[in-house]
Amino acid sequence: MARGEAGAPERAAAAGGVGTKRPFVTKEQLEDIARSYPTPFYLYSERLIRERARALYDAFSWNEGFKEYFAVKATPNPRIVSILAEEGCGCDCATGTELLLADACGVSGHDVMLSSNDTPAEDYRLARDMGALVNFDSFDMLAFWRDNVGPFPETVCCRFNPGGEFESANGIIGSPKDSKFGMTREQVERAFEELAAQGVRHFGLHAFLASNTLGDDYYPRLAEQLFSLAAELSGRLGVHVAFCDLSGGVGVAYEPDQRPCDISAIGEGVREAFERILVPAGMGDLRVMSELGRWLLAPAGALVTRVIHEKRTYKDYLGVDACAANLLRPMMYGAYHHVTVMGREDEPAARTYNVTGGLCENGDQFAWDRALPECGVGDLLFVHDAGAHGHSMGFNYNGRLRSAELLLGEDGAVSLIRRAETPADYFATLDVTPEGRAILARL
Numbered sequence: 479m480a481r482g483e484a485g486a487p488e489r490a491a492a493a494g495g496v497g498t499k500r501p502f503v504t505k506e507q508l509e510d511i512a513r514s515y516p517t518p519f520y521l522y523s524e525r526l527i528r529e530r531a532r533a534l535y536d537a538f539s540w541n542e543g544f545k546e547y548f549a550v551k552a553t554p555n556p557r558i559v560s561i562l563a564e565e566g567c568g569c570d571c572a573t574g575t576e577l578l579l580a581d582a583c584g585v586s587g588h589d590v591m592l593s594s595n596d597t598p599a600e601d602y603r604l605a606r607d608m609g610a611l612v613n614f615d616s617f618d619m620l621a622f623w624r625d626n627v628g629p630f631p632e633t634v635c636c637r638f639n640p641g642g643e644f645e646s647a648n649g650i651i652g653s654p655k656d657s658k659f660g661m662t663r664e665q666v667e668r669a670f671e672e673l674a675a676q677g678v679r680h681f682g683l684h685a686f687l688a689s690n691t692l693g694d695d696y697y698p699r700l701a702e703q704l705f706s707l708a709a710e711l712s713g714r715l716g717v718h719v720a721f722c723d724l725s726g727g728v729g730v731a732y733e734p735d736q737r738p739c740d741i742s743a744i745g746e747g748v749r750e751a752f753e754r755i756l757v758p759a760g761m762g763d764l765r766v767m768s769e770l771g772r773w774l775l776a777p778a779g780a781l782v783t784r785v786i787h788e789k790r791t792y793k794d795y796l797g798v799d800a801c802a803a804n805l806l807r808p809m810m811y812g813a814y815h816h817v818t819v820m821g822r823e824d825e826p827a828a829r830t831y832n833v834t835g836g837l838c839e840n841g842d843q844f845a846w847d848r849a850l851p852e853c854g855v856g857d858l859l860f861v862h863d864a865g866a867h868g869h870s871m872g873f874n875y876n877g878r879l880r881s882a883e884l885l886l887g888e889d890g891a892v893s894l895i896r897r898a899e900t901p902a903d904y905f906a907t908l909d910v911t912p913e914g915r916a917i918l919a920r921l
C-alpha cells in the first residue's frame with residue numbers, strides 16, 4: 479500500500495500521458511452550469527457526438543449501404559438518439575422498452591435492429607409491428623418466433639458465434655467459446671436453410687466477439703470471418719446475404735497513455751477484407767453495418783461531481799457527491815476512468831487519493847491510489863469517457879437517485895435532456911400507507 483501511494487505519481491509521470499486528456503469544458507463553464515444544475519450530473523458534448531458519427535461514416539463511405547445502428551443501451555436518451563439519427567444512425571435495441579425509445583425518436587422500420595437474446599414474445603411482436611430488423615441469437619428462437627409471432631419477415635439476421643478464442647495482433651482478446659451469445663456455424667447454416675424454405679429472401683450475419691478493443695484489427699478480422707461465412711453460405715445455399723453487422727466492441731482509450739482507435743484505419747481494414755473476399759464472390763452489393771455504443775459516445779460524455787468531504791485514515795480519500803449508482807463501471811469492472819480536477823489541469827499530480835462515493839460498499843470508489851493535483855472540498859471533478867454505459871447503468875441502491883443529463887450544444891448553450899430523479903420518483907412504484915403518502919405529498 480505504501481509503495482502504491484509513493485509509486486502512483488511516478489508511474490503517472492513516467493506514462494507521460496497524464497494531463498493530456500483534456501475536458502471538453504472549462505472550469506468556468508462548469509461552475510456556471512453547476513449554478514443552474516446541482517452536481518452530480520452527466521454532461522455530453524453535441525459537437526463531439528456529431529464529429530464522431532461523421533468520422534465513422536467517413537471511414538465506411540466506400541460501402542454504399544453502410545449504416546451505424548447506435549446501441550441505445552449505451553446512452554438511452556431521446557435527445558442523443560435524435561442527434562445520431564440526424565447524422566444517419568439507426569438504433570440497435572435489445573428490449574421492447576428500447577424499441578419504444580427508438581420509436582419515440584421517429585426511428586423505425588429497417589432503421590431499427592433488435593439484437594436481443596433470451597427474448598420475450600412481446601418484444602418480438604413489437605419489433606414485427608415496427609418493421610424492425612430482427613437478429614436471432616439462437617436457433618431455437620426461430621420456432622419460438624413462428625409459434626408466438628407468425629410468419630418471418632422478408633429479411634432476417636442471425637448472430638454467429640464461431641467458438642474458440644478470438645485473436646487479434648495483440649493476442650487473444652475475446653473467448654467466444656465462453657459467450658452465451660449467437661449460434662454455431664452449423665446452426666447458422668441450418669437457420670438460413672429453414673428460413674429460406676419459409677420465404678425469407680434476404681439474410682444478415684452478425685457477430686460480437688470482443689469488447690472494448692483498442693487494436694485497429696478487431697473489426698477487420700471479424701469482418702473477414704463474417705464475409706467468408708457470407709460468401710460460403712451464399713454459394714452453398716444460393717441465398718442472398720444482404721448485410722454483415724460488425725456490431726459493437728470498438729473501444730476507447732480510457733487511460734491517457736493508451737492509443738485511441740483510428741476509425742479510418744479500421745474502415746480501411748474492413749474494406750480490404752471486403753474487396754478480397756466479397757467482390758470476387760460477386761457480393762459487392764453487401765451492406766456493412768455497425769452497432770457501436772462505446773466508441774461513439776463514451777468520449778463525448780462525462781460525469782461531473784464535486785468533492786464534498788476529505789478523509790485521512792490509511793489512505794487519503796476524496797468523498798464526492800456521485801457514487802457507483804451514477805457510474806458503475808469502476809466498481810463493477812475495476813474500470814479506469816480518468817479524473818480531471820477542474821482548474822488544476824496544469825498542476826503536478828503530486829498527491830495520491832482514492833476518490834469515493836457514499837454507498838455502503840467498499841467497492842464504491844471511482845479511483846484507487848490515483849495521482850491527482852492537491853485538491854479538496856469544493857473542487858469539481860470531471861470523470862472522463864462516461865458518455866456510454868454510464869448513466870444508463872445507474873440504479874437506486876441505498877436510495878441513491880439518478881442524476882440529470884445535460885447537453886452542451888454546438889452553440890455553447892446547455893440544455894437539460896433528463897432531469898434528476900427526486901424522492902417522489904423513488905417512491906412512485908411503491909405501495910405506501912396513507913400516512914406514508916401524506917409524507918410523500920410534502921416532498
Ligand SMILES: *Cc1c(COP(=O)(O)O)cnc(C)c1O
Pocket residue numbers: 549551552570593686689690725726727728769770771772773866
Ligand atoms: C452492447 C452491444 C453493442 C454495443 O457495444 P459497444 O461495446 O458499446 O460498442 C452492440 N451490439 C450489441 C448486440 C450489444 O449487446
